[in-house]
Structure formats: C-alpha cells, structure tokens
Amino acid sequence: MKKVAIIGTGYVGLPTGVGLAELGNRVVCVDKLADKIDKLNRGELTLYEDGMEELFRKNVAAGALSFTTDMESAVKGADIVMLAVGTPPHPVTKEADLKYIYAAAEELAGYLDGYTVVATKSTVPVGTGDEIEQIIAKVNPKADFDVVSLPEFLREGFAIHDFFNPDRIVIGTDSEKARKVMLELYRPFEGKSEFLCVKRRSSETIKYASNAFLAMKIHYVNEMADFCECSGADIREVAKGMGLDSRIGKKFLNPGPGYGGSCFPKDTNAMAQMGKKFGSHLNLIETTIAENDNRKVKMGRRVIEAIKEHPEGKIAVLGLAFKGGTDDCRESPAIDIIKEMIKYSRNITVYDPKALNNAKSILNNTVSYANDAEEACSGADVAVILTEWEDFRTLDLGRLAKIMNCAKIVDLRNMLSAEAVKQAGFEYQCIGQRK
Numbered sequence: 087m088k089k090v091a092i093i094g095t096g097y098v099g100l101p102t103g104v105g106l107a108e109l110g111n112r113v114v115c116v117d118k119l120a121d122k123i124d125k126l127n128r129g130e131l132t133l134y135e136d137g138m139e140e141l142f143r144k145n146v147a148a149g150a151l152s153f154t155t156d157m158e159s160a161v162k163g164a165d166i167v168m169l170a171v172g173t174p175p176h177p178v179t180k181e182a183d184l185k186y187i188y189a190a191a192e193e194l195a196g197y198l199d200g201y202t203v204v205a206t207k208s209t210v211p212v213g214t215g216d217e218i219e220q221i222i223a224k225v226n227p228k229a230d231f232d233v234v235s236l237p238e239f240l241r242e243g244f245a246i247h248d249f250f251n252p253d254r255i256v257i258g259t260d261s262e263k264a265r266k267v268m269l270e271l272y273r274p275f276e277g278k279s280e281f282l283c284v285k286r287r288s289s290e291t292i293k294y295a296s297n298a299f300l301a302m303k304i305h306y307v308n309e310m311a312d313f314c315e316c317s318g319a320d321i322r323e324v325a326k327g328m329g330l331d332s333r334i335g336k337k338f339l340n341p342g343p344g345y346g347g348s349c350f351p352k353d354t355n356a357m358a359q360m361g362k363k364f365g366s367h368l369n370l371i372e373t374t375i376a377e378n379d380n381r382k383v384k385m386g387r388r389v390i391e392a393i394k395e396h397p398e399g400k401i402a403v404l405g406l407a408f409k410g411g412t413d414d415c416r417e418s419p420a421i422d423i424i425k426e427m428i429k430y431s432r433n434i435t436v437y438d439p440k441a442l443n444n445a446k447s448i449l450n451n452t453v454s455y456a457n458d459a460e461e462a463c464s465g466a467d468v469a470v471i472l473t474e475w476e477d478f479r480t481l482d483l484g485r486l487a488k489i490m491n492c493a494k495i496v497d498l499r500n501m502l503s504a505e506a507v508k509q510a511g512f513e514y515q516c517i518g519q520r521k
C-alpha cells in the first residue's frame with residue numbers, strides 16, 4: 087500500500103486516482119477548483135468515464151480515496167506525488183504551456199517530508215523533469231525526492247479499461263530508489279503488462295512519439311482514402327488488407343474527417359515545436375498537422391458541394407464530439423467542419439447524444455440544436471455524420487428518407503452500410519470510395 091497524492095482531477099488525474107485506490111493504495115486527489123472538489127466530496131463525479139462511478143463510490147466509502155483543495159495535507163507523508171495538471175497549448179507558440187506544472191511543483195516542494203517520488207503523469211516536453219527537479223530543489227533544498235516521468239496512455243471514454251489493462255507501463259528515471267517505488271506501485275500489473283524502465287528524457291519522448299505516430303497513421307489512412315476516391319479503389323478493403331499485416335496492425339486505420347481531441351492536435355503541435363527547439367525538424371509531423379487542418383476545411387466544402395442544387399437547404403449534422411463515447415468537443419473535427427460550413431450556410435441543425443451542451447458553448451447561436459437525430463433530419467436536404475456514435479448505425483433509414491427534403495447522406499465516418507443506405511433510397515457519399 088502506498089500513500090499517493092494526485093495533483094489535478096481532470097481526465098487523467100481522476101481515473102488514475104480511482105484506479106490506484108482500487109489497487110489498494112490510499113489516494114488523495116488535490117485540485118485548486120473548490121467547486122470541483124466540493125462536488126466530488128458530495129459523491130458526484132465531475133466527468134463521465136465508463137465504469138468509473140462504481141469504483142469511485144466503493145473506494146470513497148472505504149476511505150481509500152479522498153478529495154481536497156489543501157495541497158499540504160495531501161503531500162505531507164505521501165510516498166508518491168503525481169502531477170496530472172493540464173498542459174494546454176500556448177495560444178501563440180503552440181508549445182505545451184507549463185505554467186500549471188511549474189506552479190504545482192513550486193507549491194508541493196515545501197510540503198515534501200521523507201523520501202518522495204514526484205511522478206509526472208501530465209504530457210510534458212522533453213526536459214521538463216529536469217526543470218521540475220530544479221524548482222523543487224530551489225524551494226526546498228533539504229527535500230529528499232526524485233522526479234520520475236510516468237506517461238499516461240489512457241483514452242477518453244476507456245480510461246478505466248485502459249488503467250487496468252495497460253499495454254505498457256513506462257517509468258522514466260535514472261534513480262534506482264525511485265524505480266523501486268514505482269515498480270511496487272504497479273506490481274499488480276506484473277505478468278500482465280510490459281514494464282519499461284528508461285531514462286527520463288526517453289520516457290518523456292515516448293509519450294509524444296506515440297501520439298504523433300498514431301496521428302500520422304490516421305493522416306496516412308485519410309490520404310489513402312483520398313487516393314481511393316480518385317483511383318476507384320475502396321478504402322474499407324484497402325485498410326482491411328493493410329491491417330492484416332501484423333507489422334501494420336488493424337487499429338487506427340479508420341478514415342474519417344481528421345483526428346481531433348484534447349491530445350493528438352496538442353501533442354503533435356508540441357512535438358513539432360520541440361523539433362524546432364532542439365534543431366531537429368520533424369517534417370512528417372509538420373505535414374500531418376497541416377494536412378489534418380486542411381482536411382476539415384475540405385470536408386466542410388464537400389458537404390456544401392453536396393447541396394449545391396439547394397444552396398439554402400437545411401444541413402443536418404449528426405455528431406459533435408471529437409469521437410464516439412464522449413461528450414468532449416475539444417478540437418473536435420465536427421466543430422471545425424461546422425465552422426467551415428457556416429461560411430456558406432445559415433441553415434444548419436446539429437445533434438449529438440452527449441455533447442450538445444459542450445458544443446453550445448462553442449457554436450452559440452450560429453446553428454440550431456435538435457433533441458434527436460430525427461428532429462435534426464426533418465426537412466433536411468442532407469444529413470452529415472461527423473461522429474461515430476453507435477446510435478447512428480441503427481438509424482431508421484426508411485423513416486429518415488420520408489422526413490427529409492432530399493434523401494442524401496454524407497457519412498464522414500464510414501459508419502453505414504452503403505447497400506442499406508442506397509436501398510432505403512438515399513444518395514450516399516462516404517470516405518474513400520468513388521461517388
């Protein structure tokens with residue numbers, strides 16, 4: 087059993103805290119936002135993750151998991167302090183903004199007592215561990231501590247599943263003592279996951295290099311989809327054939343409207359900036375970023391092109407979240423595509439099963455909002471699928487064809503069966519097939 091303090095209760099900190107408590111540790115989660123902590127202390131979760139609620143309740147009730155705004159009480163006596171605060175992109179430079187990390191390091195430094203491992207879960211640029219070390223040593227020269235890079239690879243919507251089933255656990259430190267503490271913490275995963283103990287800078291790089299690679303893989307399959315549209319091949323068949331090669335792998339070969347979310351856009355940009363900083367230009371990543379941005383503009387225009395015979399016609403948008411299974415609209419391709427369409431159309435109605443409220447705070451009154459897919463599609467000249475919600479797979483196509491003004495679907499997630507859609511009388515466009 088370890089005593090763990092987790093600083094930051096967002097998409098990384100909260101599921102990690104819940105998971106570590108479930109593994110038998112005593113976890114205190116700290117956040118500056120008093121409202122958030124009050125809510126958690128009242129037993130209400132501040133974000134949705136499949137399977138989290140039950141574990142949260144169980145561990146709070148058992149006294150293994152608690153929440154506070156008081157850094158001192160959480161850090162004093164902790165064996166491990168995890169930094170899980172945000173590292174948002176700087177609005178101008180696009181570098182990861184480290185002000186929250188540095189502020190947390192400065193604050194926690196004064197409260198360290200006894201040997202403590204300070205582990206960075208937030209995604210931070212290479213060399214940040216060195217900076218944190220210096221900050222802590224400056225504030226508290228007597229502190230006995232090591233700074234470890236402990237990158238987090240969990241996906242939104244699958245955070246609890248990913249916590250308990252990690253592909254690998256990367257521990258970045260040169261300190262034997264710190265490594266031992268971290269290996270003890272993750273002992274329950276022995277024999278189940280790969281452990282990789284590496285230099286701190288390698289560990290920091292692994293996180294960025296992995297996310298950038300996955301973003302490039304998506305960009306690559308999107309580029310192949312464009313090629314298929316011109317050459318007469320079918321991307322579904324091509325991606326399947328590629329994925330069967332175990333060296334390539336089946337995952338992350340779904341073409342779509344471009345990648346989004348709180349990680350890929352931020353991390354690819356930060357990685358490109360690091361390349362410049364260290365004098366090693368990352369051309370593949372820079373191209374991926376630029377092409378992914380272009381793609382969203384191209385997709386918006388594709389929809390506008392689809393209603394060119396009814397330029398005033400209604401566009402029904404199905405899906406606003408950056409991917410299915412989450413209410414998160416941060417860097418959602420759907421939002422950027424809608425912003426492009428707004429330049430040409432004032433007649434857009436949107437629907438999402440979970441993300442309507444988050445989308446409203448971004449799109450305001452530039453679009454209309456519907457309470458279900460049918461309401462969005464009623465009288466529409468085209469329906470556009472922008473997020474891969476399972477609900478959209480089972481749309482009542484016969485009914486939609488009746489209530490729409492024009493039976494036309496642009497499926498930018500390749501969710502529907504072309505056969506079924508055409509049979510229901512629709513004109514159907516998807517990604518990576520010639521029209």
Ligand code: UDX
Pocket residue numbers: 238239240241242243297300304337338339340341342343344345346347348349350408409410
């Ligand atoms: C990602 C990483 O997967 C995770 O390891 C890291 O810790 C955080 O960033 P997440 O942002 O939750 O996780 O989403 P992910 O499921 O990876 O999807 C990212 C984006 O890529 C989404 O917009 C998704 O729709 C898109 N995507 C994904 C595709 O377009 N095609 C694919 O085949 C896979």
